[in-house]
Amino acid sequence: MTTPWTLARRAKRLNPSTIREILKITERPGIISLAGGLPSADTFPVQALRDATAEVLRDTAGASSARAALQYAASEGYGPLREWVAADLNGQGLKVDADQVLITTGSQQGLDLAGKVLIDPGSTVAVESPTYLGALQAFAPYEPEFIALDGDDDGPLPDALDAACSASQRARFVYLLPNYQNPTGRCVPAARRLALVQRAAELQLPIVEDNPYGELWFDQAPPPPLSAAAGDGAVYLGSFSKVLAPGLRLGYLVAPRALYPKLLQAKQASDLHTPGFNQRLVHEVIKGGFLREHVPTIRARYKAQRDAMRAALAAHLPPGCRWQTPAGGMFFWIELPAQLDAGALLPLAVEAGVAYVPGSTFYPHGGHANTLRLSFVTAAPDVIERGVQLLAQVLDSALSGPLSGGNR
Amino acid sequence: MTTPWTLARRAKRLNPSTIREILKITERPGIISLAGGLPSADTFPVQALRDATAEVLRDTAGASSARAALQYAASEGYGPLREWVAADLNGQGLKVDADQVLITTGSQQGLDLAGKVLIDPGSTVAVESPTYLGALQAFAPYEPEFIALDGDDDGPLPDALDAACSASQRARFVYLLPNYQNPTGRCVPAARRLALVQRAAELQLPIVEDNPYGELWFDQAPPPPLSAAAGDGAVYLGSFSKVLAPGLRLGYLVAPRALYPKLLQAKQASDLHTPGFNQRLVHEVIKGGFLREHVPTIRARYKAQRDAMRAALAAHLPPGCRWQTPAGGMFFWIELPAQLDAGALLPLAVEAGVAYVPGSTFYPHGGHANTLRLSFVTAAPDVIERGVQLLAQVLDSALSGPLSGGNR
Numbered sequence: 001m002t003t004p005w006t007l008a009r010r011a012k013r014l015n016p017s018t019i020r021e022i023l024k025i026t027e028r029p030g031i032i033s034l035a036g037g038l039p040s041a042d043t044f045p046v047q048a049l050r051d052a053t054a055e056v057l058r059d060t061a062g063a064s065s066a067r068a069a070l071q072y073a074a075s076e077g078y079g080p081l082r083e084w085v086a087a088d089l090n091g092q093g094l095k096v097d098a099d100q101v102l103i104t105t106g107s108q109q110g111l112d113l114a115g116k117v118l119i120d121p122g123s124t125v126a127v128e129s130p131t132y133l134g135a136l137q138a139f140a141p142y143e144p145e146f147i148a149l150d151g152d153d154d155g156p157l158p159d160a161l162d163a164a165c166s167a168s169q170r171a172r173f174v175y176l177l178p179n180y181q182n183p184t185g186r187c188v189p190a191a192r193r194l195a196l197v198q199r200a201a202e203l204q205l206p207i208v209e210d211n212p213y214g215e216l217w218f219d220q221a222p223p224p225p226l227s228a229a230a231g232d233g234a235v236y237l238g239s240f241s242k243v244l245a246p247g248l249r250l251g252y253l254v255a256p257r258a259l260y261p262k263l264l265q266a267k268q269a270s271d272l273h274t275p276g277f278n279q280r281l282v283h284e285v286i287k288g289g290f291l292r293e294h295v296p297t298i299r300a301r302y303k304a305q306r307d308a309m310r311a312a313l314a315a316h317l318p319p320g321c322r323w324q325t326p327a328g329g330m331f332f333w334i335e336l337p338a339q340l341d342a343g344a345l346l347p348l349a350v351e352a353g354v355a356y357v358p359g360s361t362f363y364p365h366g367g368h369a370n371t372l373r374l375s376f377v378t379a380a381p382d383v384i385e386r387g388v389q390l391l392a393q394v395l396d397s398a399l400s401g402p403l404s405g406g407n408r
Numbered sequence: 409m410t411t412p413w414t415l416a417r418r419a420k421r422l423n424p425s426t427i428r429e430i431l432k433i434t435e436r437p438g439i440i441s442l443a444g445g446l447p448s449a450d451t452f453p454v455q456a457l458r459d460a461t462a463e464v465l466r467d468t469a470g471a472s473s474a475r476a477a478l479q480y481a482a483s484e485g486y487g488p489l490r491e492w493v494a495a496d497l498n499g500q501g502l503k504v505d506a507d508q509v510l511i512t513t514g515s516q517q518g519l520d521l522a523g524k525v526l527i528d529p530g531s532t533v534a535v536e537s538p539t540y541l542g543a544l545q546a547f548a549p550y551e552p553e554f555i556a557l558d559g560d561d562d563g564p565l566p567d568a569l570d571a572a573c574s575a576s577q578r579a580r581f582v583y584l585l586p587n588y589q590n591p592t593g594r595c596v597p598a599a600r601r602l603a604l605v606q607r608a609a610e611l612q613l614p615i616v617e618d619n620p621y622g623e624l625w626f627d628q629a630p631p632p633p634l635s636a637a638a639g640d641g642a643v644y645l646g647s648f649s650k651v652l653a654p655g656l657r658l659g660y661l662v663a664p665r666a667l668y669p670k671l672l673q674a675k676q677a678s679d680l681h682t683p684g685f686n687q688r689l690v691h692e693v694i695k696g697g698f699l700r701e702h703v704p705t706i707r708a709r710y711k712a713q714r715d716a717m718r719a720a721l722a723a724h725l726p727p728g729c730r731w732q733t734p735a736g737g738m739f740f741w742i743e744l745p746a747q748l749d750a751g752a753l754l755p756l757a758v759e760a761g762v763a764y765v766p767g768s769t770f771y772p773h774g775g776h777a778n779t780l781r782l783s784f785v786t787a788a789p790d791v792i793e794r795g796v797q798l799l800a801q802v803l804d805s806a807l808s809g810p811l812s813g814g815n816r
Contacts, residue, residue: 003666004612014673041475046467053461067449070653105679137677204412245478247684258411265422269545271513276655
C-alpha cells in the first residue's frame with residue numbers, strides 16, 4: 001500500500017471468502033448454483049413476520065413495545081427470547097438457564113466471540129477436517145494453529161483428540177459440528193458423541209459445539225447435542241437462520257457461567273447488542289409455537305430436494321465418484337476420482353452452466369483437490385436434476401480429456 | 409476459574425462497561441437518569457418504520473423484496489443504502505464512492521473492525537483525553553497502548569500529534585470525534601480541524617474519525633468532517649442510531665481503497681453481514697428525503713432540553729463547578745471542585761434519586777475523579793431541572809461534609 005496505513009499482523013490471516021467470490025459469479029443469469037448454502041427463500045415465513053412487525057411496532061401510550069424495540073438494549077439480549085432459547089434447549093436435553101444465553105448477530109458472531117476470548121496468537125484449535133469454512137475464517141484473525149482431527153464417516157475419532165492435547169501444546173478448544181456438518185452432511189451417531197465428550201473431559205479439552213442444522217432432519221431427530229453431556233466443558237452455538245430467515249442475523253450462544261462474562265464483554269465491545277427490533281420480531285413469531293408447524297414444512301421440502309439430488313447423482317455421475325446420502329441439513333459431499341481437481345474444473349463447470357464449491361477450501365490445511373460440495377436447498381428438484389447432469393458432463397469430459405491428472 | 413477454559417491474553421483487557429452497570433441501577437423506578445446516552449424514544453419514527461416494513465415485506469411474485477430482505481446478503485451492505493450514504497457524505501464535502509462504504513452493525517462495529525485490522529498487541533493508538541468509552545472498549549482487546557492527546561476547549565492540539573509519532577513508536581492511528589464529542593460535548597472549530605489534518609498528514613498519521621452526533625447541531629451545522637480534507641488518510645464512521653433509532657443497529661464506515669478489502673474481510677469473519685432486513689427498512693424510510701424533515705424535530709427537542717439543563721446548572725450547581733454549553737449532541741461535561749470525587753459520590757446521588765456517569769471512565773489512563781457526564785437527551789425539561797437540583801444538593805452536602813477531599 002502507498003498509504004500511511006499499517007496493517008495488524010492478524011490482517012494477513014484475513015482473506016476473501018472463496019465461497020462469497022463464487023457466489024458473485026453464480027449470480028449471473030442462467031447458471032444453476034449448487035454452490036451457496038442459501039436456504040430456500042420459499043421457506044421464509046413472510047406473513048408471520050409481517051404480522052409480528054405490526055405487533056412489535058404497536059405504539060400504545062404508556063407501554064410502547066415499538067419504542068423499546070427501537071432503543072438501545074442489554075448486550076445479553078432480549079429477556080423473553082433468552083428464556084425461549086433456554087426452554088427450547090432444555091427440551092433437547094441440555095441444562096441451560098436463561099442467564100447463560102447470549103443473543104448474537106448470527107451464530108457467525110458466536111464464533112468470532114469464542115475466538116476473541118479464547119485464542120492467543122500461536123494457540124492451537126482442533127477442528128474437523130474438512131470443517132465449516134466460516135469458523136476457520138472467524139478464528140483465523142486471532143492467529144491460531146489448526147490441528148486437523150482424524151475422522152471417519154461417523155465424525156472425528158475420540159482418540160484423535162489426544163493429538164490436540166500434547167505435552168507441549170494444549171488446544172484451547174475443539175470445534176465440532178455434529179449435526180449434518182457443513183460441508184460433508186455427516187451426522188455423528190449417539191455413541192460417537194458420548195465417546196467424544198468423555199475423551200474431551202478426560203483430556204480437559206473444552207468443546208465449542210456449532211449446531212445450525214440440527215432442526216433440518218429428514219426422518220428422525222439427531223441424537224442430543226454434545227453439550228447435553230459436556231456440561232461446563234462446552235459452549236453451544238445456535239441460529240435462527242435455517243429455521244426462520246438468515247437476513248435477520250439472529251443466533252445465540254450458551255456458555256458456562258465461568259466463561260459467560262468475558263463473552264458478554266466481548267459482545268459489548270463488538271456491536272453493543274444485537275438489534276432489539278429483530279430479537280422482538282423473532283420472539284413474537286415463535287413464542288406461540290410457530291416453529292412446531294413451520295419447521296416440518298422446511299424438512300419436507302429439503303428432503304424432497306435431497307432425494308432429487310440423490311437420484312440425479314446416482315443416475316449421472318461417472319464411476320469413481322463417492323458420496324454419502326445426508327440424513328438432514330443442506331449438503332452432499334462428493335469425492336471425485338483422485339486425478340480430478342474440483343478447483344481447476346470450476347471455470348469449465350460455470351461455463352457449462354453449473355456451480356459448486358471446491359472442497360479444498362474447507363480443509364484447515366488445504367489439499368483434497370478432488371472433493372466438492374453441492375447444496376440441495378436453494379434449487380427446486382428439476383433444477384437440481386439439470387445441474388447435476390451438467391456437472392456430470394463436465395466430469396465425463398475431464399476424465400476422458402487432458403485435464404485429468406492436472407494439478408493446481 | 410475451575411473449568412478447563414483458558415482465556416486469551418486479550419480477554420484480560422475486556423471489562424464490564426461502567427456505564428452499562430450504572431444503567432442497570434438507574435432502571436430502578438424513581439431514579440432520574442442523566443447517565444445514559446439513550447436518544448429520546450419520542451424521536452423514533454415509529455409510523456415511518458411501520459410503513460417501511462409493509463413495503464419491505466411486500467411479497468409479490470417474481471420480484472419479492474421480502475424474500476431478498478430475509479436472505480443472506482453481501483457483506484458490503486445493501487447497494488442502494490451504500491449509494492445513499494455516499495451521496496449524503498458527498499453533500500458534506502467528502503469525496504466518497506459507494507464502493508468505499510461498508511455497512512456495519514452499529515458504528516460500534518466499525519470501531520471493532522478498525523481495531524481488528526489495524527492494532528497489534530503493543531501498538532500505540534492516539535486518543536483524546538477524555539474520549540468515547542465505547543472506542544476504548546472496542547480497541548482494548550487488540551491490546552494497544554493508548555497515548556492521551558493534550559487538548560484545550562477546541563479539541564486536541566495539533567502539536568500533540570507529534571508525541572504519537574516518536575522515533576521508537578508510531579501510532580497506528582489517531583481516533584478523533586470532532587462533533588459534540590462524547591463525553592465533553594465539545595465541537596472542534598474549522599481552523600483546528602484543518603490544522604489537525606495537516607499535521608497528521610505531515611506525520612503520515614492515519615485518522616479514524618467517528619461522527620455519530622454531527623447531525624445533532626442546534627444553531628448551525630458543524631464544519632466539514634476531518635475526512636473531507638484527509639482523503640485516503642482517514643476512515644470515517646457514521647451511524648443511524650441518533651437520527652433514526654439505535655435498536656436497528658445500523659452504522660457504516662468509509663475507507664480508503666487500500667484498506668477497504670481488509671475491513672470487509674474482517675466484517676465477513678465477524679457476522680457475515682449486517683441484517684439485510686434492517687438495511688432495506690432504513691433505506692425505505694430515508695430514500696425520499698425523510699431525514700430532512702425528521703432530524704430538525706430531533707434538534708429542536710434536544711436544544712430545548714439542552715437549554716433546560718443549562719438553566720438548571722446555572723441555577724443550582726455550587727460555586728467551583730465548571731462546564732461549557734454544548735452547541736449540539738447529547739452531553740454536558742462538568743468539572744467539580746478538585747476535592748470532590750464523582751465516583752465516590754455516585755451512590756449518594758443514586759440514593760438521592762439522580763444518576764450520572766463519573767468522568768474518570770472516559771480517560772484512557774483514568775484519573776480526573778472530579779469530572780462527570782450528564783445527558784440531556786433522555787429526560788424531559790422538567791425532569792432535567794429536578795435531576796440537576798438533586799445533584800446540586802448532593803454536591804452541596806459533599807462540599808460541606810467529610811467526603812470532601814476523600815479518595816477512592
